[in-house]
Every structure is written in C-alpha cells, then in structure tokens.
Amino acid sequence: MRLRDLLEIDFPLLFASLLLTVFGILFIYSSGLTSSGTVDSSEYTRQIVWASAGFAAVLVLSLLNYRRVYDFSLYLYAGTILLLLYTCFFGRMVSGARAWIGIGSFGIQPSEFAKITTILFLARHLDSTRRSQNMVNRFAVSCVIVLIPMAIILMQPDFGTSLVFIPILLAMTFVGGISMRYIVFLGGCIILTGIMMVFPLWQETILQGAYPAVMILVNGRFILISVLALMLVSGVAYFGYTRYRKHYFYWICFAALILILSLLASFVSHKVLKDYQIMRLIVFLDPNVDPRGSGWHIIQSMTAIGSGGFMGKGFLQGTQSHYRFLPQQSTDFIFSIFTEEWGFLGGLLIFALFLLICLRLVKLMKTTPNAFGAYISAGLAAIYSFHFLINVGMAMGVMPITGIPLLFMSYGGSALISAMIGVGLAMSIHIRRFRR
Secondary structure (H helix, E strand, O other), X not given: OXXXXXXXXXXXXXXXHHHHHHHHHHHHHHHOEOOOOOEOOOHHHHHHHHHHHHHHHHHHHHHOXXXXXXXXXXXHHHHHHHHHHHHXXXXXXXXXXXXXXXXXXXXXXXXHHHHHHHXXXXXXXXXXXXXXXXXXXXXXXXXXXXXXHHHHHHHOXXXXXXXXXXXXXXXXXXXXXXXXXXXXXXXXXXXXXXXXXXXXXXXXXXXXXXXXXXXXXXXXXXXXXXXXXXXXXXXXXXXXXXXXXXXXXXXXXXXXXXXXXXXXXXXXXXXXXXXXHHHHHHHHHOHHHOOOOHHHHHHHHHHHHHHHOOOOOOOOOOXXXXXXXXXXXXXXXXXXXXXXXXXXXXXXXXHHHHHHHHHXXXXXXXXXXXXXHHHHHHHHXXXXXXXXXXXXXXXXXXXXXXXXXXXXXXXXHHHHHHHHHHHHHHHHHHHOOOOO
C-alpha cells in the first residue's frame, strides 16, 4: 500500500463516476420538491452520506492490492449467499420484495453486494481453470456460481436485480475463453425463455386473444409431452453423433436441449413470477393496455423526457416530478427528471459518461496482464452497461420496467456503495496493470 499509488488512478473513470454521483444528488433533491417549492424529502442528505462512504471505499480499495482478494473471494461469496438466504426469509418487505435487512431506518440490500462478490468468485474460478481442457465442466461450474445468488434473489422476489447476473455470466465467460457455442447455448435459452414467458400474456392482452393456440405454452400437459418428445429427439441425435460423427446430429441435439430448457424455464417462471411482474415485461410494447397500472410509469416518464426538449426546462423547473406524476421518481425514473430539466443535451451527457466508464473498463480488461483482473473488469463493465441500458431504455419506453436503478444516480445506499466498490476495484487493477 503506497499513497503515491493514488497519483496513478484512472482519473477519467473516477471523474465520470463522481460526476454522475453529483448529478444524482442534485436531481434526488429536485425530485423532493413539491409544486409549491417546498422540500418534503430528506433523501438527498442520505445520498450525500452514502456518496461520501462510497468515495472513501474507492480510495481504500485503490490502495489495496486487488490480488489479495483472490484467496478471500470464496468466503465473500459464501457470506453474501448466507445474507441473501437470511434476507429471503427474515428480511424487510419493500415494494413487494423481501430484499432488505436492517434496524430501524437503516438497511442494506445484500443483492447489490452479491453482484460484486459473484464477480470476484467467478473471476477466481475462471482464472484457476483457464488452462483446463474440460470446457463443459468449466462452463457448468461458472453457471452454478451465478445461478445460486440469482435463484435466491428470484425467491425474494426481485426479478430486476436477478437479471443483472445474466450479463455478468455472459461477459465473463466470453472473456474467460469459454467456447462460443456454450455462450450461444445459454443466450439462446435466455432469449427463447423470455419469448415463451411473455408471448401468452402479450397475445391475451395486446392481441386480444388473436392466437389462442399460444396459450398451450402455459399448459402443463403440453409442456410435459413436448419435453419428453424433445428428449427422445436429443437422445437419438446424440446417439447418431457418437456413432457416425455427423455434425448435423450434434446441432439437432443442441437445438433440442435449448427448447427443453426454455420450455421448462418459461413454465416455472409463470408459476414463480407474479402477473404484474410479467405485465411489466410486455407493457412497454403498448403502455395503453394498462394505462392506470404498469403502463402509467412509462407514459409519464416519456411525457417528462419529451417535455424537456433540447435544452430542458432548467434545474428545479420540472413539472412531472414536482406535481408527482412520476412514480418512483428518485430511484427508477431519475433519468426522466434529469432530461426533463436538462433536456436532450443533458441526456447526451449521461450517455457520454456511462460510455466513458465502460470504455475505460474495456481498455483496462485488455491492458492488464493479470487474468483475474481482466475478468473482474469484464464483469464490472457488464454491470454498468446493463444497468444503464435497461434503466434508460425503461425511462424512454423501449425497455420493460424491471426496477433496475441507474447506478451512481438513483437514490439508494446499497446500489451506490456497491457501484463505488466496483470503481475502487477497477482503480486497484489500473494502478497495478503493469505489474505481474
């Protein structure tokens, strides 16, 4: 640990993250203003405290050698898994999810820190097995490492946060040298599961039952028969491949397994997820199918963004937030407030800052000679980019509402501090990027 190491930190990355945090505090304050000009919320003061704690974490982690985390990553991962389990059964219920633990007004959301510890442990696994010839086992263990916290978070249920683990897995396994066919297999399962999960409700609500046959996707008997048939097909194809070594047998088995897993996962999702959660996944296609429910969020958010125009209405001059038309305005829809008051140019600035963060992490991933550090950088880039794309897309009406915050800007101590911890780890890697 050397204080002069602080002179070698990645200043563009630090500048972008701190500027976003300052913007967040300013517009959390704006979200607390009423139409009469009075402040009825102290959220901005708490955000200042959390931002200060997060900045301290950045400095401390920058001075620490990130390689020392390697040996402790398993314990950090196991500790957050235990916290997630405790939260799942004994946590505080907030917005329909038992995702918080704490005393009185103080609380933390363990799932936010689980993202970081999962990245660390997955990076250790990929690093320790990078010379392994058993690609299937390496990929399978990577999936298990990510799916354990993801499944527990789904049980809370916190669907939005659980989704963040998917890009972490895809990005880190890709950078970790996992064969592309395994990543395509996982990506195919995820996409097809989403389609099979959403399509029945979409055709029932938006298409008004135009295709009744689609409802067989939620029929247990049909799912069972289809899975058994596909298992038979995959078994025959596997036998043909092992016997004759024809590649088309391999790809038949590959496709059949994707269909099997997607059918089962979509059926289970309809049993686990609430109707309002699935409705949020489709309402962005047509907010007017539920204008007083899930669609209300998107309609008001798009109205706020559109009313900002090119230059915006000016700081503290927004109307959608001050008249309380925007729900969850200091958390999920902070970008809507920002663009209403600072317009298209302000939104472009947010785009540029997040792009800078992601580009710095990608560059760091390529320049560091240490594989463990490169994998951590890939996981962090996946988190920041996914949060940005989903949250901003949600605010603009091109992505479903999932409750994912805009990192650095949305109100919330756990999300802000975990994002700052990620920046601190990146700083530590950057300082030591030329040291083997």
